[in-house]
Amino acid sequence: AHLNQTDYSNRGMSLEDDINDTNTYYMAHNLAIIHKKPTPVQIVHVDYPKRSAAVIKEAYFKQASTTDYNGVYKGNYIDFEAKETKSKHSFPFRNIHQHQIDHMKQVIFQKGICFLIIRFSMYQETYLFPADKLFYYWDQQIRNGKKSIRYETVKKQGYIIPVRYQAKVDYLTVIEQCYMENGGTTNGR
Amino acid sequence: AHLNQTDYSNRGMSLEDDINDTNTYYMAHNLAIIHKKPTPVQIVHVDYPKRSAAVIKEAYFKQASTTDYNGVYKGNYIDFEAKETKSKHSFPFRNIHQHQIDHMKQVIFQKGICFLIIRFSMYQETYLFPADKLFYYWDQQIRNGKKSIRYETVKKQGYIIPVRYQAKVDYLTVIEQCYMENGGTTNGR
Numbered sequence: 001a002h003l004n005q006t007d008y009s010n011r012g013m014s015l016e017d018d019i020n021d022t023n024t025y026y027m028a029h030n031l032a033i034i035h036k037k038p039t040p041v042q043i044v045h046v047d048y049p050k051r052s053a054a055v056i057k058e059a060y061f062k063q064a065s066t067t068d069y070n071g072v073y074k075g076n077y078i079d080f081e082a083k084e085t086k087s088k089h090s091f092p093f094r095n096i097h098q099h100q101i102d103h104m105k106q107v108i109f110q111k112g113i114c115f116l117i118i119r120f121s122m123y124q125e126t127y128l129f130p131a132d133k134l135f136y137y138w139d140q141q142i143r144n145g146k147k148s149i150r151y152e153t154v155k156k157q158g159y160i161i162p163v164r165y166q167a168k169v170d171y172l173t174v175i176e177q178c179y180m181e182n183g184g185t186t187n188g189r
Numbered sequence: 190a191h192l193n194q195t196d197y198s199n200r201g202m203s204l205e206d207d208i209n210d211t212n213t214y215y216m217a218h219n220l221a222i223i224h225k226k227p228t229p230v231q232i233v234h235v236d237y238p239k240r241s242a243a244v245i246k247e248a249y250f251k252q253a254s255t256t257d258y259n260g261v262y263k264g265n266y267i268d269f270e271a272k273e274t275k276s277k278h279s280f281p282f283r284n285i286h287q288h289q290i291d292h293m294k295q296v297i298f299q300k301g302i303c304f305l306i307i308r309f310s311m312y313q314e315t316y317l318f319p320a321d322k323l324f325y326y327w328d329q330q331i332r333n334g335k336k337s338i339r340y341e342t343v344k345k346q347g348y349i350i351p352v353r354y355q356a357k358v359d360y361l362t363v364i365e366q367c368y369m370e371n372g373g374t375t376n377g378r
């Protein structure tokens with residue numbers, strides 16, 4: 001099977017496409033510089049044919065040790081993970097790994113702006129859910145065994161991300177509201 | 190030939206190793222969260238053997254569209270490229286691409302902290318060279334055709350990075366001096 005790279009790295013493809021388009025728009029208009037990180041790959045064997053490009057002949061997918069996206073907005077470090085769910089009732093922790101949580105905690109400690117972008121595809125609703133709130137529910141797992149956050153909770157404690165013609169997931173608008181209220185960068189972190 | 194990933198992605202291997210060690214130290218001590226980005230790879234063909242991990246059977250190296258390293262330090266976005274040269278006289282622009290310069294200009298516009306780490310291996314000296322000074326010499330190329338920066342210039346306009354036992358390339362010390370003088374984040378950008 002011949003597939004392009006995005007096919008592997010991501011199940012919630014349309015959300016990622018929308019975010020990538022949004023980032024392209026942000027970049028073209030000098031609003032923010034946010035990139036998706038390349039899929040980490042462990043390369044084992046490479047051929048170097050004469051007069052043509054090196055060919056990777058054996059490699060394996062590695063688990064990402066960080067989140068999908070990072071970059072800069074008005075000097076602030078931005079870091080987030082994007083997840084899409086088909087569930088109507090809750091956002092499952094499936095596909096979030098402990099080391100990603102660890103990374104997000106480190107980012108928050110360093111005063112970075114860190115969050116999840118969660119899409120409930122059944123409702124076509126996309127939320128910014130701040131990392132510190134995620135940690136609360138993640139850490140709860142140990143006590144109550146609940147491996148998800150209820151849709152109602154995401155709706156209440158998260159922030160709906162507006163859909164715009166060119167910025168399909170216009171998360172900068174929400175960042176402005178949640179993190180920049182004092183014209184600065186200290187709120188909401 | 191079986192090689193590990195760092196063998197391909199990098200000629201100045203020992204500088205990158207030193208930076209990676211430094212970043213590990215910074216992370217372990219909650220001083221900064223800086224990661225090297227994965228080498229971007231275009232995946233063409235993957236096998237999915239039963240009961241074992243997916244194997245990438247055909248893939249190609251893609252040119253990086255950004256710099257090697259980014260992350261967060263005290264809320265500030267940090268972004269840099271690391272380059273080692275064996276020249277005694279100058280730092281050559283070879284291996285720096287126009288789109289990386291474009292990226293660095295975008296980062297500076299967004300008020301990120303952006304620089305090169307340049308090692309002159311003959312002298313065992315490593316410098317932080319701010320991106321805005323790099324742009325000056327880069328843009329000069331068109332007029333004077335000079336595709337390098339003189340060693341003396343790097344020495345004068347850059348900042349020597351101290352070598353420490355655990356932080357082998359202790360660039361945070363220099364960032365503190367160059368960018369945080371007002372206890373803030375606006376200087377030197």
Ligand SMILES: [Mg+2]
Nearest residue numbers: 068081082083
């Ligand atoms: Mg994702």
Ligand SMILES: [Mg+2]
Nearest residue numbers: 257270271272
């Ligand atoms: Mg490099």
